[in-house]
Amino acid sequence: MKNYLQFFMDSLYRVSGEPGRQHEFVTRFYDVFIGKTPVIAGYFSDTDMSRQKEMLAQSLHEMVEFSTTRVASERLRHVALRHSRRERDIAPELYEEWLESLIETVREFDLEFTDEVELSWRVVLSPGIAYMKFRYDHF
Numbered sequence: 001m002k003n004y005l006q007f008f009m010d011s012l013y014r015v016s017g018e019p020g021r022q023h024e025f026v027t028r029f030y031d032v033f034i035g036k037t038p039v040i041a042g043y044f045s046d047t048d049m050s051r052q053k054e055m056l057a058q059s060l061h062e063m064v065e066f067s068t069t070r071v072a073s074e075r076l077r078h079v080a081l082r083h084s085r086r087e088r089d090i091a092p093e094l095y096e097e098w099l100e101s102l103i104e105t106v107r108e109f110d111l112e113f114t115d116e117v118e119l120s121w122r123v124v125l126s127p128g129i130a131y132m133k134f135r136y137d138h139f
């Protein structure tokens with residue numbers, strides 16, 4: 001019986017396992033996310049999106065590591081500080097939009113998408129999202 005981490009890793013591989021595919025996936029994710037609200041678009045108005053896309057792919061792996069080890073790496077701490085009130089000031093409720101955008105993108109890209117796959121993305125990413133949201137005003 002597959003556990004949710006396995007469901008997630010298999011899906012992540014299908015949507016972004018190959019380099020060209022990863023680029024398409026991350027590009028689509030940002031189109032969906034930035035298209036959600038003008039507030040979100042506003043945050044990225046001065047951002048170098050090609051760097052941003054590489055960062056996202058990398059940080060998904062950090063989120064997985066956090067979910068499995070429950071240890072926040074130096075890098076995850078840094079990312080959380082960057083989003084906190086002290087720096088980019090990303091309101092905690094925006095993480096809901098982030099997760100929904102990601103799942104919408106997975107639904108489009110993963111040819112084997114099912115409810116279990118969707119739930120695996122929610123379950124695996126939740127600890128990292130809880131960490132980021134809490135750090136918003138706890139630095």
Ligand code: HEM
Nearest residue numbers: 040043046047055056059079082088090094095098129132
């Ligand atoms: C758990 C969810 C998220 C992850 C894993 C994530 C990941 C990252 C990473 C790795 C960076 C680069 C940090 C660096 O410069 O070293 C970044 C930057 C950024 N993120 Fe996020 N992010 C998340 C959620 C959000 C949300 C909800 C927003 C809301 C708008 C957001 C907006 C931004 C902005 C504005 C930057 C800075 C871009 C710049 O340098 O111009 N992020 N994010």
